[in-house]
Structure formats: structure tokens, C-alpha cells
Amino acid sequence: MKEVKSYKFILLNTRFVLSLIWILSFQNCFDLYSERNQESPLQQSVYLIDRYYYWSDSEIGNPETIPEKDWIQFEPQKLGFKKREKAYLYIKFSDQFIRQLQSPILFSEIILETVKVYQGKELVYVDKNHDFIFPHLIPLNPEPQGSIIIQIQSRYNGFIGMDRDVVFKNHSQALIELFMENFSKTFFAPILLVLSFIFMGFYFLRRKEMIFLNFSILLLSASLIEAMNGFVGFSLRQYASYTVPITFLNFSFFPFTLLLFLICVFPPFFRNLFKLIVILHLVLFIISIFQHYENGISFLNSEESYNWVVVLEAFFVILSSLYVFIKGNQKLREIIIGILVIVLSGLHDTLVDLEILDHQFRIIHYGFFLMLGFFGFYVFKHYWELLHSINRMNAELRTKNRELQRLVQIDKDLALAHALQKSLLSSKYNEDEKIRIIGFSQNLESVGGDYFDHTKDSMGNWAILIADVSGHGISSAMVAAMSKMAFVGAGPYLQFPARVFHLMNRHLVGKTKNLFITASYLFIDTESYTVTFSNAGHPSFLLIRDHENEVKHLTAKGKPLGLFSHQSYEEQILSIQPKDKLLLYTDGIFDLLNEEGESFGEDRLKSLLWEYRFHNIQDLSMILQDSLFRFSNGWKHQMDDLSYLLVEIK
Template sequence: MKLYLISLLVFSFSLFSEPVEVSDLKNETLNILPFLENNYNLVNEQDLLKVIHSDEKNWEISRSPVAYVYPGGGTHLWTRFSLKNSGSTEVPIFISIKEFALDKIICYVVHENENMERFQGGSSLPLKYKPIHMIDSLFPVHLSPNESIKIYLDIQSDLIAFTQIEIFSISSLLDYFLKNYVLTGIFYGIIIFMSIFSFSIFYYLRDYSYLYYFGVMFFDGIYQLSQSSLTTYFVYPENPEINTSIWYFAFVMSLFFATLFARDFLNLKFYHTKLHRTLGIMSLVIFLFLPLPSLINENIMYIALTVGFLYILGFYISSFYVYRKGFQPAKYFILGWSFLLLGKIFSIIPIENYYYSEYSSALGSSLQMLFVALAILSKMNRLQIEKDEMSNEITGIKKELNLAEKMQLSLLPEGVPKLKGCDLAAYYLPMKQIGGDYYDFYVKDPQSFTCFVADVSGHGPAAALVASMLKVAFKASHSYYHRPEAALRKMNTSLLGNLGKKFVTAVYAHFSLRSNILTYCSAGHPAIMVHKRNEDKVIYLECKGQFIGWFENIKLKEHQYKFASGDRIIIYTDGVIEAFNEKHEMFDYDNFEIAVKSNASMNAEGLNYFIAYRVKEWIGFAKEFDDDITILVIDIP
């Protein structure tokens, strides 16, 4: 694999390397070296020994802040510099080299007496073999009074990489560690806070976009830990060679969750279904990049940079689109991903001031988290506004429903007719929503009366409106009170074309107490139940017919039944027999008959309440009814 190793070098106008004075080094850190000299011919330590006193032409002086080095098919970059102690006391210093993606670093310290010290570091070297157990390569060097030394570095890597060579005194090294620990603590504190924040919102709202962002935070934390080599230090100090693979895996997984987060947070399913589908596919395609570094002869850094850019470009397109559609939180989303992208780019490409490169990834992630937090708060504020608007609308609807409910109840008769020849009782139990049950009576004289029971399909104000139309139609049919079929046809004509998508089932029943004759006609309504209490037998007065309100020439047929003393006649709506319990079992006719037969001695009103109680018990007292319940009981003495 063609190898590109980038080393951050320092600009110089001198023609030859001069030693760096370290005698006055106290609290300072030497971040800028006068010269670094590169050599492309050295391969191993034996070659180094040959050229220590050789012609200086073997070394090239860099004049650029950043040098792009292309070793001739090898993996080594040799660089050297000189240090000088002009003071009269010994000077202890530390040579620090940032080692992420630098597999192996060998430091040779050549003293004036030609003694040579050899230190080893690099990201693939277990901590126990390093001279100082730190996450970066740290080499201790002592300069005697008036001594000059030469430092030779052999840097090896299979990846594109760049580094900074820094010279620390003891005090400056401690200051550096302190600042670094504080900044690291702040950064990971932000990650932990945002993780808890996003997961809490998910737990409260059950919005999976926030769970996806929790995944982004989790894997971005691993990404940052591996890039700073903290995972090597704390998790796998004996196997540091896997750190780059962990870094790449965390990168891919954070991008996977980021894609899902962008898709759902931006509500693309509502704004643009194709973009929603595209990001969904992208979230799956990202897994194809996991084995890519081992399958193609290309640098993992280039792959990560290219893939990340393409995916964030997709986020930009989606964000700009929904922002133009009026989704204001998208502007924070755009800013957040912009800072994240810049941070990642600066973390894997060399720039002159390495300080920005060292912390750019963490800084970009921090700014991204800040703007995503603003986006989340903006979205929650938007949701609250929409919730308030919906609450106002719901309040208005509830007022309308209450008005409709009052209107529906006002349609029903205030009581039942008081007749000497029978005991009559009516019971109406509305569902939580406005239902469509309606019943009414018409008394011609003390020896005859008419009952009408109807059930409008559906619920809500529309059903209540149809019920009000039924009341008018029923009154208009009074001239046919003793002819139920003619009365229903009259009502059908009145309702025809005025019900929209609604329809009505009904039963029209006329009782003649003189002749003990029940004349009835059904329009698709449940059969009338007759409990012959003297025989303890239940029969049903079947009567087929079409529902009213849709067809002009409906099929109806009038029937008669001669009732006897002791008969109990029950007219009801399907809300009684079609009540379901938690096991999805229907109350049905069997339970209805049991409730009726077991209370044969109870009066009509008491039976109504008992049936209603049994139905409530069947479905569960805490559960709302799915339909209205209307029951008329007529007892013949």
C-alpha cells in the first residue's frame, strides 16, 4: 500500500540545522523547533550509525510548515534535530510525540561522547515497553552542562498521519497534563450530559430520534477516546494495535446513528418521503464500509474522511430542504454538523498550529452538541407551541361536543308514558363520545302507544345531527303510528340523501292493549326479545329489513305478535349484545338472556339497570363503552 506519512515541520530561513537552546527552559514548552531535517535513505539502526558522522547532504532541511513525505515504497520517516545546554547545570527535558496512527517511534539520543540512548514508543507498542507509561510517546533526556546532543527519530506508520514534536521541562509538562485533563474532563462531561439529556427526552417522549442521538454520543465518545489513545491506556494496554480499528468502528457506528437521528429529527417522513427513504438506505449502506479498509488498498484516513463528507452532505441537503419548508430547528442542525465536520477534518489533516489540530475534533464535537441541544430545545419549543394550539383546538372541540351531547340528550323524551295496561321503562347509557342512539314514544290513547328505537352508524356530532333528524322524521310519521311499515317508509323518504355516509337501523313497534297485538317493522335492527315469564322461555321476533336513509325502495315487512299476560318485551340496540371484554369476548345473546331470565320478578326499570350493570361488569368498570346502550322494557301484567 502506498504510504503517505505527514510530519508537522517548522519553518526556517537558515540553511543548516542549528541546535535548540534548552538551558533556559523552565515553564515554557518548545512547540516550534528551528529545524527538522529529513532523511529518506535510512532504513534501520545500522544505517543510522554509518551516517551519524557522514556528509550532511544525506539530510534535507524543510522550509515549509508542513512537509508531505513520500518514502520510496517504505514506511519510515527519519527526522533529526539538535539540542544544546549552555548552562552550568544539568537540564532534564522530555521529548513528546503525539502518536495516534504512528505505529512505531524509535528515538535515538546521541551525546557528544558518542554514547547513544535508545527509546521506543508508538501507538502499537504496549504501555509496559514505553519508557514512561503515557498515552503518547514521552522520552526523558538529560543534558549535561555545556552539552549538545542530536536526536534522531524513526517514525513508522501504515496510515496517513502527522504529529508534533514538543520539548517539555518538568514544570511545563505538569502544566500541560493539568490543562489537558481539565479540557478532557469538560469534553467528556458534555458528552455524558448530552447522553443523559437525549435519553431522558426519549424516555419521556418515546421519540426514537433522541435514542439515536444517544447512540451518536456513545460512539462519538469512543471515537474521541480512541483518537486520544485513552482507550489504549485504560482498556487494552497490552493490545494497542487494535486502537485504530476501534477508532474506525466507532466512526462508522456514530455515522450510522447520526443518519437515523437526522432522518427522524428533521421529520423527513412528513416533509420529503424520498429523502426519508434515502437516509434510511444510507444508514444500512454505512455497514458496507466496515470491512472496506481490509478489502481495498487505500488509507483508512482517506476512507473515513470521504465517507464522512458524503454523509454529512446528505444531512446538509435534508436540513436545508426542511428549513426552507419552515422547520426552524434545522438551522441549528446545519451549524452543528458544520462544526463537527470541520473538527474532524482538522483532526486528521496537518495544519501549522498543531494545538488547533489536537483539540479540533473535541471542539467540533462540543460545538455540534451545543447546536444540537439548541435544535432539540427549538424543536421542543415548537412542539409545545403546536401542543398549545392543539389544546386550544381540543378545548373548542370539547365545547362543541358538550353542546352536541346536550343537544342529543334533549332529543330524548323526558320520561316514559304512564299506562295502566303495562309497565314501561327506558334506559339510555351514552358512550364517552357522542353516540347515535335515539328512542321515542307516541301515545294515541290510553289503550295504544308506539315505540321507536334507532341506532345511527358511527359516533360524534354527525351521528347526533342525524339523531335530531330522526326526531323530526318520527314526528312527521305520527299519522302512520298504527302502521309501522308505512311509518318507516315515510321516515326513509324524509331522510333520503341527507345522511351523507351515515345510515340508520330502526324498529317501529305499535302496541294495542285492547287486542294484545304488537305490530312491528324492523329496518336492519336487532330482533325484539320476548321473555314469556309464565313459561320461563325467551323468543325473538325476527324481522328482516334494510336500513333506512340510503335506498329509495327499501325492503321492509310488517309483522304482528299477540302478546299474553306476563310477557316481557325488550327492544334494544346492538351496544348491549356487542359489548366486548378484555379477552375480546362478546356479551352476546346468551349473557343477555341469562340477565333477563334470572330477574323475571324484577320490575321493568330495575331490569334495565341490572342489564346495564352486567354489561359494565362484562367490559370492565374502568373501561369506556364502545357504543351507546339503549333498552326499552315493556311488561304486560
């Protein structure tokens, strides 16, 4: 994978921060524009006119017939009441302001719930939508008719009437101002949607990173909230049967997505609590929806009771965030600040909806900006750390690949060395009419320092050598090869064991780099049935005779090869008989361990050979190999190279 340079991330991060600042600044400009232009619509506000209300238990076909004495004047700055069961609310005020307007409309931010508007005796507006929370732009006759009467029948459990901005405006002016006031929301929604798709892409690239999936869902929910508020929601009023459910469901879905995101980033204890809250959130939301089923689901009524659940969740999230923040988890600093911003702003607006706080302005929109900024910074930082971890892994992978290539090459070299070493060793089986030889070798590694050799001279006599280089592995194998060459060089003197070792030692001294060779050498004269032997610091060889009382070990004095120059070696002669067996071996047999850490040892070896002394040499070799294999549990506890030669006199 191509390495991602850190400066590219710095550029990306800088662009992200600058873009966020630009969007916030852009929004503030339009907010300032809205504030500067509040004076004009304020002069046409319905709150500046005498307003009257009338309650009726049944719908009145012509509200003009309501006697003047029955109309009750509103208190200042009010246009609504608490709901009265099975009643119609009528609100009346003058339409004289429209004289100043070319194409007059009545703009109302909120009217709950089904609406009929009369200008004089004329019915000018009908809205049969339930739970419609988007602005109303009600067209009016440009000629004053004396009064405007609004009929409202609400299924809503709480407030009934009109609220927020209720003003007379020109139609074009109202559309422009509505668009400008909501421009930042409308502009911000597609940005959130694009970011949602980007992080969804991150998730598919890194499937185990659930933080990207949950943040993508959170952005998608936020983009729908931003898009459906204000101008877009009003523009889609003809599709209110679709937009209203989507909007309300998303208002309840957003806390759910926030909890899912927190599960990814908070410590394990809080993750489990948030999972429990998520389940309770869904269950209570569904129960609340079906509890308020009146000729169809009423989202406003379900929200009225469900808001308390959101308030409790908000307090829990605030306490959890403060606890984690106090504990000093620096990695979650941006997340905690973003959580506190969105939860506090959402809590403020929810408490306003519950009429615990007075309505001044809604701050959830600004909370979205700040929360997504903090969350976005955290997720981008997480992604940056991910990229750097990938870079580190790539660097480590390249190092491992180089190491692997080196090891593969070493394995090839070892395989070649193993093949070369096998070519240096004599065959594991050899015989003629008087001698039978069987050999066995088990290296600790691919190559080792044990080797044996047996050769027959022109007179039919046999020269037999077994040697053990100190240590094991490649260095020992190289010295073993040198010893083999030295032994070949002593070929003219095979019948003189001491002379053979003297020549080998002279060739090896100073060339083995502190390694030395122990060896045992026999020359078998098949005519006289004698064995002349010498030893160079090697374990004794063993003689197995059927008529003897025990296995005998035979040796001669001599120092290991390759250590000292001008070294002399002792020769001894042994008479042999038909059916005698000789065992030459390396000390790897004695060093062989079992699972309890016990060594095979010389006594165990002699006891085994004596027990099976009457077996032929092939069977005896198989018994010996099997015993060594089982003792070490399949060579698992082998400590050194291991070799032996069994020689039988026919």
C-alpha cells in the first residue's frame, strides 16, 4: 500500500477547519442580515393589534356571526392557550395593515393544528394537515375586509393557537426572508449529507471501524434535521404526509444515533450503559407513538410525553461526560465538549417545548454546528492516526518482507547445505561378505556437526570414522566438511589410526575458529579379525558379544582435533569374532532428554544393547532408533546432533 504522507493530512485538516469557520461566518452574516431587517416586519406584527379569542364546542360555519360581546381580548404578547377538550379556538384581529402591502400574506411560524382562515366572510386558507410544524404563508385579499378570523381545532395535548412570529408581509418579501433566515441550514444540510457518504466510505474501507459507520448515520440524521427545518419543509408542504413523519421520526432518531456514536468512543462501562439506554429509548419511543394513536399517529402528542425521556437521557449523558472529563481522558476531550454542546442546546429547546423555560430563541441549530465541528475534528484525527498506523504497519511490513526474503534465502542456503552435507556423508548402509554397517543421523537443525564415514581399501579392509564438531548448526557443518576433506587427505594411511588423526589434526589446527572435533576411528583387518583404533576425545565405542556378561566400552587416549598442534594419539588393537557388534556414537545420545528432564545416558544405552544383543543388526538399529524417538517424545527434547554407526562382523 502506498504510504500517505503526513503533510497531506495537515492540509486536509486545515481545509476542514477553515471550511467550518467559513460556514459559521457565512451563517452569522445572514443572521445579522435577519436582525437588521427585523424592524420592518415588527411594524406589521399581529401582536401590535388588538386580538380576541372565542371558544366553541362545535365548528361555526361563518365565524362573522359570533357576537362582538362574546369575543375576549388576549393578554399582551399572546395568541394561544392550553388546549380545551373537543373545542374550537377562534382568533380575531384587524387586517388594516395590509393597506401598506402590494401582495399581502399573513406569515405565522406555528399554528396548531388544523387551520381555517377567514378574511371577513371569505374563506382564504385551509390546512388540514396534522402535526404540521413548518411556517404558514397565508395569502390575503389586498383590500381590507375589516378582520381576520383563524379557526383552530387541535389534537395536540398541550398548547393550541399561534406562536412565535405572526406578521403581515408581502409575499415575495416573506419568501426571501424565510429563505435567507434558513439559508445556512439549507446550505449546511447537503454538506452534512456528503460528509455522511464520505464516512460511510471510510467504514467500507475499514470494516472493523464502527466509529465511521455510526458517525455517518449521525451526520445523515443531522442533515435531515437541517434540511427539513424552515424553508425546505415549507416548500414541500404539498408532501406533508411524508415530510412530517420523516421530520418527527428523525427528531427522535437523532438522540438514538448520538448514543450509538458514544458507544464507539466512551470507556467500556459507559458503553454498556449507553447500549441499555439505546434499547430503552427505542422501546419507550414505540410505546409513546402507539399511546397517542388518534385517527392515526399523532407525533406532536407522542413528542409531548416522550420529551421527558429525552430530558432524562440528556442529564445522564451530561453526568457521564463530566465524569469522563474529570477523569482526564484527553483523547475524548473534543467528543465530550461536542456532547455537552449538543445535549445542552437540545435540552434547552426541549425544556422550552415543555414550557419550563420561556421561549426566546432556539439554539439547537447552533449546537449542531459546534457538535459536528468537534465530532468531525475527533473523527478526522482518528482517521489521521489510522493513516499513520497504516504507514507504520506498511513500514513494518516492508521490514518484515525484507527479513522474510532474507530468511527464505537462508532456508534455501540451508537446504543446499543440507544436500551438500548428505553428499559428504557415507551411505547409511553398507556391507560385504564379512562386514555389515548401518548408520543413523538426526540433526538438531537443518545441518549439523555430526558426520560418519566408512570406506573399504583394496585389500577388503574397512576404515570407519565417526566425528562430532562442537556446537551445532551451519558453523559446525562447515567444520565437519573440513574434517571430511582432512580425512580424505589421510587416505594413504588408513591402516594407521594414530597417523590418520595426526594428519587430520595438522590440517585443522588454526582453521576451525575455536571449534574442535572429537572423533573415533577403527580400522578393521578382515583377514586377521583385528580392530586397530584411536580416539580423539570422543566417547568410547561399545562392543556387544553374545557370550560376554555385559556390553564393553573401549577407548584410547587422545585430545580433540583442531586444538593443539603436534598432538600424538594412542593406538590399541582388539581381536574380534564373528557375530560381534560394534557401536560408534556421538554424545548427542547421552544428552537426549525426556519430558521429565532425564537424560538417556550411557547406562540406559548399554542396557538396551544388552537386552537385544541377539537381534540382527537391522532389527537392533530399528529398536535403538525407536527407543530414542519415544524417549524424547518425537525428538522434542533433543539437545544436540545425534548419530551412530552399528557394525556387525559376519
